[in-house]
Amino acid sequence: MFKFLKSKSKKERVNIIIVGCVVFVTIMLAILSDVIFPNSQFALIVENSIGKFFNIVGFFEQHYVTILESATILFFVWLLDKLLTFLLFLLIKKGGKGEMIGELFKSIIKYISFAIATFLILSAWGVETRTLLAGAGIIALAVSFGAQSLIEDIISGLFIIFEKQFKHGDVIEINGFRGTVISLGIRVTKLEDINGDIKLINNSDIRGAINTSSHLSPAICDISISYNEDIKKVEELIIKNLPNIKEKIKDIEEGPYYRGVQSLADSGVVIRIYAKTQELKRYQVTRDLNREMKILFDENHIGIPFNQLVVHVEKDKEEKK
Numbered sequence: 001m002f003k004f005l006k007s008k009s010k011k012e013r014v015n016i017i018i019v020g021c022v023v024f025v026t027i028m029l030a031i032l033s034d035v036i037f038p039n040s041q042f043a044l045i046v047e048n049s050i051g052k053f054f055n056i057v058g059f060f061e062q063h064y065v066t067i068l069e070s071a072t073i074l075f076f077v078w079l080l081d082k083l084l085t086f087l088l089f090l091l092i093k094k095g096g097k098g099e100m101i102g103e104l105f106k107s108i109i110k111y112i113s114f115a116i117a118t119f120l121i122l123s124a125w126g127v128e129t130r131t132l133l134a135g136a137g138i139i140a141l142a143v144s145f146g147a148q149s150l151i152e153d154i155i156s157g158l159f160i161i162f163e164k165q166f167k168h169g170d171v172i173e174i175n176g177f178r179g180t181v182i183s184l185g186i187r188v189t190k191l192e193d194i195n196g197d198i199k200l201i202n203n204s205d206i207r208g209a210i211n212t213s214s215h216l217s218p219a220i221c222d223i224s225i226s227y228n229e230d231i232k233k234v235e236e237l238i239i240k241n242l243p244n245i246k247e248k249i250k251d252i253e254e255g256p257y258y259r260g261v262q263s264l265a266d267s268g269v270v271i272r273i274y275a276k277t278q279e280l281k282r283y284q285v286t287r288d289l290n291r292e293m294k295i296l297f298d299e300n301h302i303g304i305p306f307n308q309l310v311v312h313v314e315k316d317k318e319e320k321k
Contacts, residue, residue: 069124073124077116077117085109149202149204152204156203156204157189160184165209166214168183169181171213171279172191173209173212177199177201180192188201217276219274219277219282222273223270224268226303227269228303231269234271242257249292251277253276258272267305268304
């Protein structure tokens with residue numbers, strides 16, 4: 001509330017405070033008119049006008065049983081929802097497909113619990129069951145025509161889970177957005193990218209998703225050596241030290257391997273080191289490979305070239321003569 005007021009100008013804050021005070025005083029007069037002005041004409045006028053809308057005491061006196069019944073229904077439905085969610089937590093395994101199914105059923109239980117609570121509370125307030133069923137039928141008919149996208153989202157979510165297209169923790173790319181699956185609900189899937197931004201995508205909009213976590217991902221180190229270096233000796237040195245590099249970089253699951261000369265660049269010979277790791281660790285493994293290769297070359301006095309600019313100055317014609 002204070003943040004809201006701070007965002008307004010001084011004049012707007014004054015107007016908001018005045019309107020709030022008027023509303024507060026009006027409500028208090030409607031509630032306490034008999035106490036403040038007992039047996040007066042003013043109290044009678046207030047009671048027969050705005051007092052009808054704010055007669056909270058009379059409302060509780062007439063409907064306290066129904067109010068208690070509604071509160072009891074809400075409490076037991078909430079308790080049932082928590083109990084079923086806890087049972088799902090115990091029965092379904094963490095990680096992979098099981099956790100995704102658990103999240104889906106958790107969403108379904110929440111919506112069903114809300115519908116049951118609404119039905120029972122309306123019944124407690126005197127709404128006939130036939131009327132509720134007729135209303136539910138009309139709502140279902142409206143949903144079938146106006147909420148086709150919701151049904152499509154639910155069906156798409158079920159297919160994603162049972163066809164194992166991706167699971168919780170996988171890194172996928174959808175329409176150029178690359179992120180980790182942090183939640184698959186009954187309607188939407190949540191992705192979190194490397195910057196921590198979360199994107200919500202309707203399940204029916206997930207088409208052509210690229211799952212980069214289904215297999216190990218490559219970590220590639222391209223490093224240059226000078227043309228003056230003996231390529232055969234450099235290759236022998238690299239192959240000899242690959243086991244040591246693997247011991248130092250624990251996240252490498254396959255490799256590293258020496259793949260040979262990648263290209264003949266302008267200033268040096270580019271050679272490639274290749275390894276495989278988990279998708280989420282790929283960039284860090286690449287950095288670690290670059291570091292280890294730099295250290296290896298420094299220790300063995302192997303030159304790593306850098307871009308150079310050679311300038312040829314033409315002599316004057318007289319100097320040539």
